[in-house]
Amino acid sequence: MPLAGDLTEFPLPEVLLLIGSRTGRLRLYDAPGIIPIEMDLVEGHANGLHIGESFLTEKAQIVAELSFLIETGQGLFEFIAEPVMSVRRDEPLPVNELVMLLVLHVDEKLAKQNAVLAPQLFYMLELPPPQIDLDPGLNLFYQQSRQLLAGGVRSEDLAEYLGLPEEAVGLHLYNLHQLGFVKLLETSDVEELREIMLQQEITQKSNDFLLAVEASEMIRRSGKLLKLPSGK
DSSP states (O other): OOEEEETTTSOHHHHHHHHTTOOEEEEEEOOTTOOOEEEEEETTEEEEEEETTEEEOOHHHHHHHHHHHHHHTOOEEEEEEOOOOOOOOSSOOBHHHHHHHHHHHHHHHHHHHHHHHOTTSEEEEOSSOOSOOOOHHHHHHHHHHHHHHHHOEEHHHHHHHHTOOHHHHHHHHHHHHHHTSEEEEOHHHHHHHHHHHHHHHHHHHHHHHHHHHHHHHHHHHHTOOOOOOOOO
16 A cells, blocks of 8 residues: 655655655655656665766755755655655665755755845845856846945845845745855955945055055156147
8 A cells, every 4th residue: 555645744864765665666756846757766865866867876966856856845755655666876865864964954055045134134245146147137137236235235225225025035045145146244254245345445546546646756857848839
């Protein structure tokens, strides 16, 4: 008899622990935005994932794909005990280890997202920016925000400046942070960086002024001052 249920009531980590050392195929489906996934399990070990025409066996791939499913908090599952062909792996992936990796991965992503959305943190441009293309909507936000992000800005202040909802700005900042276009800084770090940038600007302007003075003095001494043509 198949083991079936709703992932809103029985999260995937619990389902995997319930299956334990059984051999069979776990089908995960009806999750929003996620195509159906079939997972081969052999005597308490994860063999791999069937996603469309692909069969994923790498540990990182398995954890990443299943994490997306967990984050939706929705979907259905069905486990049928049946013979499954074992896949030879360099590193076995026990179900208990997979559950631990999934929980840690999801918790880490949530912690990062909460940190990015925290209003007490500032967001500042990463320089140089990554050499990757942004989708049009995110790129427009990035270009509109560059001036404020260059000196560090809070999400709520950026939202007010752009006239956008804070939730939308927070999501854009999260995506830019994930892609490496912005970094997170505490208030004290921002103040320190701003002081350094101000000192660099003052030094540059001072150097430019001194160079201009030296150039003027050299021209004066050489007698090559520009002479205006005499009027006729």
